[in-house]
Amino acid sequence: MNVLVVYAHPEPMSLNGSLKSFTVERLAGAGHDVRVSDLYAMGWKAAADGDDFLERDRGRRLDLMADSKHAFATGTQALDIAGQQADLRWADAVIFQFPLWWFSMPAILKGWVERVYAYGFAYGVGEHSDKHWGDRYGEGVFKGKRAMLVVTTGGWESHYGERGINGPIEDVLFPITHGILHYPGFDVLPPFVLYRSSKMDEARFARTREELGKRLDGLWTDTPIAYRRQNGGDYEIPALTLKPGLEDVDGVARGFQLHVQRRI
Template identity: 65%
Template sequence: MHVLLVYAHPEPQSLNGALKDFTVKRLEAAGHTVQVSDLYAMQWKATLDADDTLERKDGEPFHPERDSKHAFENGLQTPDIAREQDKLRWADAVILQFPMWWFSMPAILKGWVERVYAYGFGYGVGEHSDTRWGNRYGEGTLAGKRAMLIVTAGGWESHYSPRGINGPIDDLLFPIQHGILYYPGFDVLPPYVVYRTGRTDETRFSTICDALGHRLDDLWKTLPIPFHPQNAGAYDIPECTLRADITPGEVGFAAHVAPPALRVAAKG
């Protein structure tokens, strides 16, 4: 299988750097082909702006959505954007690896998403009508591929528990897993999270790698997070709100995750 690892940490000798190297070696040892987009090493341009379109009419104001659509449809994207889109097309699975900074991903990785997910590639795909609202949330250009997060956090695991001070880790990662990954069609696997990174000695690092290794070995066996697909009947269209009988009593992020048994039954 082909695996793309999109990696966002500025220090090669960090814990993240060691985990990135371990991940590549483990996947390659299992026979997979791996490409790494090391965003800091690539000096990735994080800002989405008018320079992302090779040809623009002089004097016209920059419009992110319109300009992105025009560039994508007419082969006018900058080469760095087009290369990353080609990597995504090539990949059977994508891993986003990053440290949690200020409750989200580093800006450089967010910038990768904003620039690479062009209109017509990452969004703006499919029919919008009274029965369908685009090919998204379970459908889209990246459907059929798998995705997983590898995340490091300085805080204790209890800090990210359901009643922890930082908020539940599933809630913090929801915009990434449901929005950035599930939106364009990925099957999203549960994340691999390392807590208390400042307390990692050789013994603990070995334990972390053992657990991560098992997750990587099972990359094509692990059941995805059972998000409700948008166009399969769980949502009223075009309102895009859950029907009253779907995960009744749940609100917020949790409402958009189906009990695993229901997801299995729906797949037959």
């Protein structure tokens, strides 16, 4: 299988750097082809702007959506964008690895998403009717591919629990797992989250590699998060609201997790 690792950390000798190297070695050792987009090492340009569209009329007002659509359709995107899109097409699975900074991904990785997810590529695709509202949330160009987050955070696991001050980790990461990954069609695996990342010794690092190794071994066999598909019958179209009667197992709607199918 082909695996793309999109990696965002500025220090090669960091814990993240060591985990990224382990991921590449583990996957390659299992016979998979691996490519790494090391965004800091690449000097990735994070800001989406008019320079992303090579044939844009500079005398006209910039319209990021319309210009993105035109550049993608005509093959006139910046070369770094087109290269990453090609890697995404090549990949059967994508691993996004990053430290959790201010409850989200580093700006350089967010910028990767904003530039690479062009109109007509990752969004703005599919028919829009009273029965089907675009190819998204379970459909789209990445349908059939898998994705997983590998995330480090300095907080304790209890800080990200159901009653934790930071909120459940599933909710903190929901804009990424559901919005950035499920939206364009990925089957999203539960994230691998490493808590208290600054408290690491050799013994814990060995355990962490063992745990991460098991997740990497299960990249194609582990069960993805059961996000509801937008056009699968659970949502009213075009309102895109969940139909009545699809609450959680005890009949109570609970925030983001309402959009995950539950066994009753």
